[in-house]
Structures are given as structure tokens and as C-alpha cells.
Amino acid sequence: MTADRSESSRSNRTTRRAFMRNAGTAAAAWTVGTGLAARPAQGRVLGANDRINFAMIGCGGEGNALLSMVKILKDQGVNVEIVAVCDIYRPRLEKTAERYKAKAYSSHKELLADSSIDVVGIATPDHIHGYQIIDAIRAGKDIYCEKPVTHWRQFELTKRLFREVSKSDRVFQLGSQYMSDSAWSQARRMIQEGQIGQPVHAEVSFFRVGDWGERGMPIDDPDAQPGPDLDWQAFLGDSPKREFDVSRFFRWRMYWDYAGGPATDLYPHCLSQVIHMLGVKMPSLVVGTGGKLRYEEREVPDTCNILAEYPEKMSVSMVGTQANDYPGARPRPPACSPIIRGWEATLTFENEEIVLTPVQGTKKEGKRVKIERPFDHVRHMKNLLDCCRTREKPEYPVDLAYYTQTPIQMGILSLREGKVAKFDPTAEKIVL
Numbered sequence: 001m002t003a004d005r006s007e008s009s010r011s012n013r014t015t016r017r018a019f020m021r022n023a024g025t026a027a028a029a030w031t032v033g034t035g036l037a038a039r040p041a042q043g044r045v046l047g048a049n050d051r052i053n054f055a056m057i058g059c060g061g062e063g064n065a066l067l068s069m070v071k072i073l074k075d076q077g078v079n080v081e082i083v084a085v086c087d088i089y090r091p092r093l094e095k096t097a098e099r100y101k102a103k104a105y106s107s108h109k110e111l112l113a114d115s116s117i118d119v120v121g122i123a124t125p126d127h128i129h130g131y132q133i134i135d136a137i138r139a140g141k142d143i144y145c146e147k148p149v150t151h152w153r154q155f156e157l158t159k160r161l162f163r164e165v166s167k168s169d170r171v172f173q174l175g176s177q178y179m180s181d182s183a184w185s186q187a188r189r190m191i192q193e194g195q196i197g198q199p200v201h202a203e204v205s206f207f208r209v210g211d212w213g214e215r216g217m218p219i220d221d222p223d224a225q226p227g228p229d230l231d232w233q234a235f236l237g238d239s240p241k242r243e244f245d246v247s248r249f250f251r252w253r254m255y256w257d258y259a260g261g262p263a264t265d266l267y268p269h270c271l272s273q274v275i276h277m278l279g280v281k282m283p284s285l286v287v288g289t290g291g292k293l294r295y296e297e298r299e300v301p302d303t304c305n306i307l308a309e310y311p312e313k314m315s316v317s318m319v320g321t322q323a324n325d326y327p328g329a330r331p332r333p334p335a336c337s338p339i340i341r342g343w344e345a346t347l348t349f350e351n352e353e354i355v356l357t358p359v360q361g362t363k364k365e366g367k368r369v370k371i372e373r374p375f376d377h378v379r380h381m382k383n384l385l386d387c388c389r390t391r392e393k394p395e396y397p398v399d400l401a402y403y404t405q406t407p408i409q410m411g412i413l414s415l416r417e418g419k420v421a422k423f424d425p426t427a428e429k430i431v432l
């Protein structure tokens with residue numbers, strides 16, 4: 001099936017009336033859950049020579065970064081086309097649609113109803129992802145969704161989407177590009193072979209200075225108002241109903257309703273590797289600490305430390321602040337490159353090598369193992385597109401997303417409530 005380019009150009013510009021109509025539809029749909037049929041639509045079976053039709057939901061900073069990766073892949077010869085884009089803020093929608101000569105949708109549900117689309121990227125604010133993932137699965141689309149998979153208060157939604165995606169035949173990739181690095185699978189094999197003995201402790205940390213990810217977000221138009229050009233209800237989603245606030249709309253990372261600070265923004269980039277390497281699922285207990293230790297003009301913390309205990313007798317620590325950047329970027333990305341400690345040896349990751357350092361007094365020998373395929377932003381998107389053809393599991397699948405997101409959610413709940421968060425594996429619930 002090929003996209004009709006003349007139709008695409010005709011529908012490039014949503015009319016004001018269409019935008020308002022779509023905006024109303026989207027707002028109404030949020031109040032009744034996803035609003036799409038629970039029985040998944042059949043996705044197209046892609047042949048080796050079929051073009052993959054790609055669409056993006058969310059045309060802000062990251063949505064455009066992902067589109068430029070798809071474009072790079074297309075220029076490198078991958079048979080993929082950007083056919084449609086969606087945003088609830090009209091100026092960004094029109095600009096992106098124009099750039100890629102793509103169809104423009106102001107409602108993600110209308111975009112998902114377009115049967116010419118095979119794959120959707122989701123790069124909306126955190127609290128919107130989960131609903132759009134479920135809607136996309138039900139519409140029969142393959143998915144590349146940005147991290148974090150959900151918002152910190154949405155554990156039940158995360159569980160629900162994990163089940164829906166798992167039982168579907170759709171391909172799902174979470175957008176943390178650092179998982180494209182082969183270091184983590186190589187280290188996982190080393191751990192499984194017993195090279196560090198019993199794994200016991202893992203550590204990730206993220207230190208940097210500045211609140212550019214929060215207060216530093218651009219306000220495109222200080223006079224923006226909900227209405228024909230901006231669908232405020234669709235932005236709010238399941239978050240508390242509030243009057244329009246231009247800062248909340250453009251700088252959503254500053255607010256608890258839509259974000260959670262560095263823990264939810266950055267730890268999905270580094271905890272996922274630890275979960276993958278250790279092969280653990282849910283923690284038994286999590287504690288979160290931190291707060292606003294430097295930057296006051298925001299709701300979310302700038303400092304967050306999360307300690308997680310696993311029933312397999314392993315501890316994982318995630319520590320970080322935006323108030324100090326020592327030791328700077330670790331020797332290789334991500335800046336939060338992990339340390340894995342076993343009874344007999346420790347694994348660290350330096351430039352192009354995995355370094356095994358024996359524990360004092362053991363018979364293990366130190367060694368350095370070359371990383372076969374270092375991290376690459378574009379490759380993570382390529383991996384998704386390859387899997388759309390082969391139907392294999394991509395590098396950051398939904399189970400890893402669920403097992404990574406839950407301890408982060410527990411850490412934030414613990415920090416906010418001043419309580420220890422426990423996980424009840426029988427009821428599959430977080431207990432505070």
C-alpha cells in the first residue's frame with residue numbers, strides 16, 4: 001500500500017474548523033479511557049520490499065529529532081516514508097507537516113484510523129504516552145514510544161499496557177537509544193556465565209548542572225490560548241483538570257502533574273541496562289529521597305536518589321542531582337553508565353570496553369572485553385524498523401519498559417509520601 005502524495009499535499013493543512021472538531025473529539029475521548037475498540041485491528045504484514053509508512057505523534061523537540069532519524073535512514077536507503085504527523089498545538093503541527101510534506105492530524109485517534117500508516121512514533125509529554133500506546137496497539141500499529149513509558153502516578157496503566165502490548169502481535173520499542181549499545185547484552189552473557197560470581201549490587205548515577213530540561217524549555221508563544229490552535233484538554237489527559245497555564249503547556253517538565261524530575265526523565269536511560277543485565281523483574285522494596293536542593297522555580301525535585309531491593313538478593317542504587325556535575329560525563333554514554341558488582345568481580349564500562357575487575361582475594365583474572373557495537377541514536381530507530389519487517393523483539397521491548405518504570409514510580413511515590421514503597425507480587429501492586 002502506498003501513500004497518495006497528492007492527497008497528502010491536499011490535507012497538509014488542517015482547517016481551523018477541522019482542528020476544533022478534532023480537538024473536541026480528543027477531549028471527549030480522554031474521559032472514557034482510550035475510546036478505541038479493545039480488539040486490536042490487524043496491522044499490515046510488511047513484505048521485504050514494502051515501504052514502511054511512518055507517522056509521528058508529538059511534534060516538539062524529540063518528535064522532530066526522531067523524524068530526522070527516520071529521514072537519515074531513508075536517505076541511507078531504508079524503505080521508509082514519513083507520511084503523517086500529529087500535534088495538538090497547531091503551529092508545531094503545521095511546521096512539521098510542511099517540513100516532511102506529511103498529512104497533518106490534530107487528534108492522534110484520527111491519525112491512528114489512517115490505514116496507510118504502519119508505524120507510529122510517540123513523543124508527547126510523559127503522562128500521555130500510555131494511552132496513546134494502547135490506542136496504537138488497538139489500531140494495529142507498530143510503535144516507537146519515547147521514554148518514560150508512562151508517568152510516575154500511572155502504575156496501573158503501565159501494567160495494563162504491558163499486558164495489551166504483550167498479547168498483541170505488534171512490535172514495540174521504547175525510545176531510550178542507549179539500549180542500542182551491545183555492551184549490555186554482552187555483559188548480561190558474562191554475568192550469566194558466572195564471570196562476576198553472584199551479582200549483588202548495581203549502581204547508576206546521573207550528575208549535571210542546570211534546569212534546562214525543565215525551566216529551560218522554550219515557550220513558543222507567551223500569548224498562546226486554548227481554542228482553535230491549542231487543545232488544552234487533550235494535553236491534560238488524565239491529569240488534574242486545571243485552567244490553562246502557558247508555562248504548564250510549554251514547560252510541562254517543571255510540574256508533578258506531567259513529569260517527575262531527573263528520576264523519571266533520566267533514570268529510564270540507565271536503569272533499563274541494569275535490569276537487562278541482571279535479569280530481574282520487580283523489586284521487593286524501594287526508597288526514594290531528594291527534593292529541590294538548588295532550583296526553586298519548579299515543582300519537581302532537582303535531586304533524587306532511589307534505592308531498590310530485589311528478591312534475588314540484589315540492591316540497585318540510582319543517585320543524582322542537577323546541582324553538581326562531578327564526575328562529568330562518564331567515559332562513555334549514557335552519562336549514568338552502570339557499575340555491576342558481584343561476589344567475585346565488578347563490571348564497569350569504559351569507552352569501547354567492558355572492564356572486569358576481580359574482587360580482592362578471589363581467583364578471577366581481570367580482563368577487558370571489546371564492545372562489539374557501541375551506542376548509536378539512529379540505530380535504535382533502525383532496530384525498530386528492522387523488527388517491523390522481521391517481527392522480532394526489539395532492543396527495548398515492553399517487558400523491559402515495565403520492569404524499569406515500576407521501581408522509578410515506586411521511588412517517586414516513596415519520596416513524595418515519605419514512606420517505603422513495597423511491591424506485592426501476588427496482587428501485582430505497589431503498597432505504601
Ligand SMILES: NC(=O)c1ccc[n+]([C@@H]2O[C@H](COP(=O)([O-])OP(=O)(O)OC[C@H]3O[C@@H](n4cnc5c(N)ncnc54)[C@H](O)[C@@H]3O)[C@@H](O)[C@H]2O)c1
Pocket residue numbers: 057058059060061062063086087088089092108123124125126128146147148175176177234235250265
Ligand atoms: N530519548 C531521549 O533522549 C529523549 C530526549 C528528549 C525527550 N524525550 C521524551 O520525549 C517526550 C517529548 O519530549 P519533548 O522534549 O519533545 O517535549 P515537547 O514539549 O517539546 O513536545 C511534546 C509535544 O507533544 C504535543 N502534545 C501534547 N499533548 C499531546 C496530545 N495529547 N496529542 C498529540 N500531541 C500532544 C505538544 O503540543 C508538543 O508539541 C517526553 O516524554 C520526553 O521524555 C526523550
